[in-house]
Amino acid sequence: MTSLQNQGAVATETFDLASYLTERAALVEAALDRSIPLVYPEKIYESMRYSLLAGGKRLRPVLCLATCELVGGTIEMAMPTACALEMIHTMSLIHDDLPAMDNDDYRRGKLTNHKVYGEDIAILAGDGLLAYAFEYIARETKGVPAERVLQVIAHLGRAVGAAGLVGGQVVDLESEGKSDVSIETLNFIHRHKTGALLEACVVSGAVLGGAGEEERQRLSRYAQNIGLAFQIVDDILDITATPEELGKTAGKDLQAQKVTYPSLWGIEESRRQAAQLIADAKAELQGYGTAAQPLQAIADFITARKN
Numbered sequence: 001m002t003s004l005q006n007q008g009a010v011a012t013e014t015f016d017l018a019s020y021l022t023e024r025a026a027l028v029e030a031a032l033d034r035s036i037p038l039v040y041p042e043k044i045y046e047s048m049r050y051s052l053l054a055g056g057k058r059l060r061p062v063l064c065l066a067t068c069e070l071v072g073g074t075i076e077m078a079m080p081t082a083c084a085l086e087m088i089h090t091m092s093l094i095h096d097d098l099p100a101m102d103n104d105d106y107r108r109g110k111l112t113n114h115k116v117y118g119e120d121i122a123i124l125a126g127d128g129l130l131a132y133a134f135e136y137i138a139r140e141t142k143g144v145p146a147e148r149v150l151q152v153i154a155h156l157g158r159a160v161g162a163a164g165l166v167g168g169q170v171v172d173l174e175s176e177g178k179s180d181v182s183i184e185t186l187n188f189i190h191r192h193k194t195g196a197l198l199e200a201c202v203v204s205g206a207v208l209g210g211a212g213e214e215e216r217q218r219l220s221r222y223a224q225n226i227g228l229a230f231q232i233v234d235d236i237l238d239i240t241a242t243p244e245e246l247g248k249t250a251g252k253d254l255q256a257q258k259v260t261y262p263s264l265w266g267i268e269e270s271r272r273q274a275a276q277l278i279a280d281a282k283a284e285l286q287g288y289g290t291a292a293q294p295l296q297a298i299a300d301f302i303t304a305r306k307n
């Protein structure tokens with residue numbers, strides 16, 4: 001191993017992200033399948049499981065597991081939280097797709113929850129997943145000091161509520177149809193709507209694995225940068241990708257006359273900004289050596305992805 005590789009500058013070249021993601025996503029998939037049994041009243045559990053097990057990259061749980069391992073923890077310590085993060089992500093998408101919000105028919109290549117189970121059950125499935133996520137962390141996390149678990153629950157609660165996802169979604173809905181949305185407002189929307197949960201994935205992994213305050217802050221900055229880059233790439237894909245590639249409707253932002261990064265900056269500048277954010281994110285991982293390969297490769301994957 002050369003010293004350059006140790007600094008992480010070229011480390012991702014020797015790292016097989018596709019195999020890593022496949023292997024970790026399979027672990028998460030199995031844990032998610034076990035997390036919600038089908039019991040009475042079956043209809044609500046079926047609806048919760050329908051969206052939770054509809055596939056997806058499982059990027060959020062994988063980020064949580066990878067960060068926990070990076071700081072010296074184990075996959076087992078972080079798996080209940082990793083599952084809970086996917087439950088919360090899923091519930092936010094079920095509600096986002098409802099007629100009262102984005103009114104979408106397809107998600108992850110399948111009919112949306114309300115299209116299959118009706119709006120009433122879809123709302124309740126989202127509520128059920130949100131409540132269960134917190135129960136699941138508190139009940140299932142083993143081998144971790146209770147104080148760390150409490151910190152994770154508090155951090156996640158804030159990331160999901162009006163100070164995070166909910167707040168970002170509200171400003172997003174308010175901005176729809178407006179042509180004069182500023183870059184500051186756009187950044188606020190995405191730092192909250194997408195960034196807050198991605199940040200919580202990384203920070204909760206760090207907390208569970210026993211990271212100190214300074215380390216948590218560095219990893220938090222890594223996550224905030226990849227979160228914003230993720231959204232910029234999402235906006236670009238909405239213009240450049242096909243519905244088949246996305247597994248959901250494409251061209252929606254244009255149709256809804258949404259202000260997006262490409263609409264403010266153009267596609268080329270948006271790509272450049274995303275690449276800069278990824279470089280900034282990776283700079284926060286200096287010093288971990290090859291242990292940081294998964295988080296570095298995930299950062300690179302965000303700009304390279306096609307869906």
Ligand code: FPP
Nearest residue numbers: 091092093095096102160165166169193194
């Ligand atoms: C997708 O955005 C939506 C989100 C990332 C989150 C939306 C948040 C809520 C509905 C709040 C949920 C409530 C709680 C308590 C967490 P998008 O519409 O830009 O992307 P899409 O094209 O994938 O739908």
Ligand code: MG
Nearest residue numbers: 096097102104
């Ligand atoms: Mg939507």
